Every structure is written in structure tokens, then in C-alpha cells.
Amino acid sequence: MSRPGRALALPKLADIPPPTDHEVLPKLTCTRFEVVSQVTLPGDASTAFPGDRGVMDRMRTACEPKLAPLIGSRRGSLVSLYLALLNKKSWDAGNRLGHCAISFAVPKSGRFAGAGAGATGGQG
Secondary structure, eight states: OOOTTOEEEESOGGGSOOOOTTOOOOOOOOEEEEEEEEEEOSOOTTSOOOHHHHHHHHHHHHHHHHHHHHHGGGBTTEEEEEEOOOOHHHHHTTOOEEEEEEEEESOOOSOSTTOOTTOOTTOO
């Protein structure tokens, strides 16, 4: 499981098939993300599963106050990312855990986690 402050690379270059003679491979930008916060979505055992859209709406409500100060004016080059591995079965079992992350194109140094409002995220 990811911990806040841990950056993960997506996709792995080994997972991208090589181009054939007639294909042109577009400029490949490696994208990474950093989990900066964990959230527990509201709801108890009697709360009905809100559906995929409802889960993402709740994640947006929970994550944006944590992510917006870190992203600031760089929205577009930095993107809010909500990670919630929830479906009806896991929701009914009581899982309400989600992760708030920031997605960015590499290169980037430093970390967002713990940087606070106005953080630069170590871009450079």
C-alpha cells in the first residue's frame, strides 16, 4: 500500500510495446504521482454505496482542501488525483479509505507531503 510522500512511476517503459515499422511513437512523457494524504470518506454501515461517480465526488470533496494549496497556480502541470479502490462489496464491508495524490510529469525532485501551503514541490 502506498504511504504519503511516496512517488510511483506510471507507466513502466517495459510495459509499452515497441513500435512496428508503420507506427510512429508519440513523444513519451513519463507521469508520476505522489500520495500526499489519506482520507476516510464519510458514511457508516447503513450508508448505501453511492456508485462510482458518488465515490469520486466524495473523494474530490475530501481531497481538494488538501491538494489545492500544494498545486496552487501550477494547476495543469500538476493534477489532482483521487485513488479510491472502492466498489459496492468493499463499501458494504466498511472500506471508506482513499488516497489524495498529485500527478506530474517528470523530472521533479523533492516531495509534496508535509510541504504545506505555498510549497513548490521541489520542481526543478
